[in-house]
Amino acid sequence: MTEMILALVVAVMLVAGGIFTFLAAVGLVRLPDVYTRMHAASKAGTVGSGLMLLAAGIHAFDIAILTRALAGFVFFVLTAPVAAHLVAKAAHGAGYRLARATVMDDMREAEKRNAKKR
Amino acid sequence: MDAQTIISAAAAIALLLMCAAFFLTAFRVVRGPTLPDRIVALDMLVAIAIGFIAVVAIRTGFNLYIDIAIALGLVGFLATVAFARFVMRQGMEAGEDGETPAEGRKREKTGKRRKRR
Numbered sequence: 001m002t003e004m005i006l007a008l009v010v011a012v013m014l015v016a017g018g019i020f021t022f023l024a025a026v027g028l029v030r031l032p033d034v035y036t037r038m039h040a041a042s043k044a045g046t047v048g049s050g051l052m053l054l055a056a057g058i059h060a061f062d063i064a065i066l067t068r069a070l071a072g073f074v075f076f077v078l079t080a081p082v083a084a085h086l087v088a089k090a091a092h093g094a095g096y097r098l099a100r101a102t103v104m105d106d107m108r109e110a111e112k113r114n115a116k117k118r
Numbered sequence: 119m120d121a122q123t124i125i126s127a128a129a130a131i132a133l134l135l136m137c138a139a140f141f142l143t144a145f146r147v148v149r150g151p152t153l154p155d156r157i158v159a160l161d162m163l164v165a166i167a168i169g170f171i172a173v174v175a176i177r178t179g180f181n182l183y184i185d186i187a188i189a190l191g192l193v194g195f196l197a198t199v200a201f202a203r204f205v206m207r208q209g210m211e212a213g214e215d216g217e218t219p220a221e222g223r224k225r226e227k228t229g230k231r232r233k234r235r
Contacts, residue, residue: 003121004120004121006121007121007125008124010176011125011127012128014125014128014173014176015131015132015135017132017169017172018131018132018133018134018136018169021135021136021165021169022135022136022138022142024139024162024165025138025139025142025143025162026139026142028142028143028158028162029142029143029146034152034154037146037155037158038154041159041161041162041165042161045161045162045166046165048165048169049168049169049172052132052172052173053169053172053184053187055172055176056173056181056183056184057184059125059175059176060175060181060184062181065184068184068185068188069184072188075191075192076165076168076191079195082195083161083195083199084158084161086198086203087154087157087158087161087198087202089202090154090202090203090205091152091154093206094154094205094206094208094210095209095210095215096152096154096215097215
């Protein structure tokens with residue numbers, strides 16, 4: 001009975017992780033510019049691979065391995081936003097434009113204001 | 119239906135979905151069109167590889183693979199940070215962003231790398 005419930009939980013997490021990863025890849029292909037693509041890849045992609053890692057940890061049925069998988073998941077959740085923010089800031093600073101459909105660019109306005117002040 | 123069948127079916131579905139995701143992301147790496155696009159896609163490829171490793175760990179029952187996945191995540195993070203620093207240093211190539219190369223050259227001459235319309 002316990003084995004069956006465990007197997008069901010692992011199976012659901014595996015399929016959910018696969019769906020998240022696939023949706024992130026679809027977003028990467030379909031969205032119009034770097035910034036929106038980054039938003040798909042860094043959130044859905046992280047959750048997808050993290051869910052799979054957790055599934056592997058639960059499947060092992062060992063507290064040491066589960067802890068390691070949990071530590072890996074937390075590490076990914078901590079580093080993905082940092083990496084995405086760095087890439088976005090670098091791209092914006094280097095002058096890569098937003099998509100034509102964008103209605104607002106707060107960072108550009110702020111840079112303009114700072115330039116005027118100086 | 120026993121537990122082993124369920125897990126192996128779920129692993130097969132996950133592998134299939136991730137194969138599709140891998141090819142879509144590889145398409146974005148090849149297509150570009152800009153350098154940050156490729157960086158984001160490479161970051162995503164690392165995430166997909168981590169997922170693959172986790173599924174292989176479940177299928178083979180070899181739990182050391184989880185440590186490998188953590189190490190790969192660390193390396194992927196460092197690679198993305200290094201790429202971001204590179205973009206920050208080097209700036210945008212003229213004409214890379216779909217604008218006309220002549221306009222880009224003009225901007226280059228004035229030396230205002232950060233200026234945008």
